[in-house]
Amino acid sequence: MKTTYLIIGAGPTGLGAAHRLRELGVADFLVLERNPYAGGLAASFRDDHGFTWDIGGHVVFSHYAYFDALMDSLLGAERLEHQRESWVRSNGTWVPYPFQNNIRHLPKDARWECVEGLLPGNRPTTPPENFARWIDTVFGRGIARHFMNPYNFKVWATPPELMQFGWIGERVSVVDLKMVLRNIIQERDDVAWGPNNTFRFPLHGGTGEIFRRLAGRVADRIEYGQSVARIDAKAKTVTTEQGLTVEYETLLNTAPLDLLVRDWLVDAPDALRDAADGLDHNSVYVAGIGLDKEPGAAPDTRCWMYFPDSDSPFYRVTNFHNYSPDNVARPGEQLALMCETSFSKHKPENVHELMDRTVRGLVNSALLRGDGVDDILSRWEIAVDYGYPVPSLTRDKALRILQPGLEALRIHSRGRFGGWKYEVSNMDHSVMQGVEWAERMVLGTPEKTYTVD
Incomplete structure (x- = not known):
């Protein structure tokens, strides 16, 4: 041929x-x-229970x-067209995304630690040589400790010290001390940042x-x-x-x-x-958890959530039922939680245990009631060797x-x-x-x- x-x-x-x-x-x-x-x-x-799953949280926006x-x-x-609503689970509470713009939602000690790290004289002033140093330079050690460092290790499965930062561009919202203080004092949320603050998704x-x-x-x-x-x-x-x-x-x-x-x-x-x-890359495990809505439960309008803390294996959970009603078997009556966990030589995971760990993480993160585990209808999973190309x-x-x-x-x-x-x-x-x-x-x-x- x-x-x-x-x-x-x-x-x-x-x-x-x-x-x-x-x-x-x-x-x-x-x-x-x-x-x-x-x-x-x-x-x-589409799984045997009628739920549709992606290989991770894709959304359509364009340049x-x-x-x-x-x-x-x-x-x-x-x-369908959506207005992004995303959150970060940190210190046992929910913080609107971008985390660094909305630290007012943190407990007081963590909130002060984040502000203190931004104060004059508390951030490195020499040019950063890697992503970890860039995080400290831009965000300070408080935001680094409570979000940037643990989250980035969870998503990249690579220590930030082994990564460059030239890829950042529009993918990470930088921080401004004056804006952070204003948001805290005025109790104002700042959630509109980013190229994907509105996005589209196929109906079917x-x-x-x-x-x-x-x-x-x-x-x-x-x-x-x-x-x-x-x-x-x-x-x-x-x-x-x-x-x-x-x-x-x-x-x-x-x-x-x-x-x-x-x-x-x-x-x-x-x-x-x-x-x-x-060239370095990570691998990604995606778990789809399908279940019925609890009777009388208030709608969860969030699109996706980030998880820097160690009480869950996943770095992101997508409310996939909110992307399209057709992503569940009975539209309007069911939930589809799509959870992503990375792994690599720097962050090994036993893939065979990740479904159970994912379910426990959903309970720990208040996305699933402990007595609701037995009511899960669908447990779909896929592991892909090549998840993200790491900017090493x-x-x-x-x-x-x-x-x-x-x-x-x-x-x-x-x-x-x-x-x-x-x-x-x-x-x-x-x-x-x-x-x-x-x-x-x-x-x-x-x-x-x-x-x-």
């Missing part, structure tokens, strides 16, 4: 690339997908007119519905159930574990970059293999070697793990990396979202 453009992976980036190629009048392309379904980490699943128009064309009126089928529909537009060019086993850059062939061999002119990889270099690429240069050692201290040096080296071989690697840049791995970023790659191939226009140094 031969094709001009071969794409590995039918996730957001691969489908974005395939769709844009077709829009540009290119028919000679092929997508290889190892799973029997499209969507990658943005896929969704791009093209992406907005694409979502409009895919979903039309079959989508979870996030995966977006990519099922997008895949449908290029279904004749997708080969499902094909796991890559070997890439020969000299011969320009990809061979799958199932025995399919495809000859290509240009290759777009959206699978993990380290797998590409270490496991698939024949005769990979030592410089690329060595550079791949500088060694990442940028590795990418400066890997990406130009691969491009010299006519191999382009994009997407959450193909590009390995967390700061451009939102859903819109991921789709647009594929779109912009296709435009570069066909039109010669430069990519903007992902650039190769």
Whole structure:
């Protein structure tokens, strides 16, 4: 089999690339997908009890007119729009997100510790050399202790001392002492920060519905159930574990970059293999807990919640029933709690115990009554080896070697793990990396979202 453009992976980036190629009048392309379904980490699943689950808390917001128009064309009126309501569980109480803007909700001792850490002379003044030092410099030791340090270790499964901070951008709200004091004294909440303070979600089928529909537009060019086993850059062939061999002119990889270099690429240069050692990632376990609402219980309007404390294994819980009524079997009558826990060599977890620990954490966090455990209807779970690409201290040096080296071989690697840049791995970023790659191939226009140094 031969094709001009071969794409590995039918996730957001691969489908974005395939769709844009077709829009540009290119028919000679092929997508290889190892799973029997499209969507990658943005896929969704309906369990045996009628609950729908995502692989983590995805929401749709955008930086791009093209992406907005694409979502409009895919979903039309079959989508819902939400105003974000998110909270942090800290010190046995609930604090509106962003935590650092709303510390007035903390117990008095913790509140003072956070303010004291922000006072003049109490924060480091030398340039930070890593993420941990950046946290102390920007937020002070109180906010660091009560939220930033424990939460970031729980989500990244990596010590902040081993991470850089150049990825921060719009992802973390910085703090202003004057604003913090004003919010405390005036008893005012500050909750509007962030690019996702409003977001959209499909009415049916979870996030995966977006990519099922997008895949449908290029279904004749997708080969499902094909796991890559070997890439020969000299011969320009990809061979799958199932025995399919495809000859290509240009290759777009959206699978993990380290797998590409270490496991698939024949005769990979030592410089690329060595550079791949500088890439780190975590793994994520997602537990879905489905149950009936308690009779007469007040509605819980929260979208998602963050958990820095040690009395729960998860770093985030999403009220998935609030995203769409169709995410539960009996809309309006049931709850769907989607819980995420990370793990890595720095933070090992026994995945086989995490469901029970998750349930105990929900009880500890006041999201589930202790006498309600036996009433749980659905316990759905999935563990993904590649959860988040960690912005480690060694990442940028590795990418400066890997990406130009691969491009010299006519191999382009994009997407959450193909590009390995967390700061451009939102859903819109991921789709647009594929779109912009296709435009570069066909039109010669430069990519903007992902650039190769």
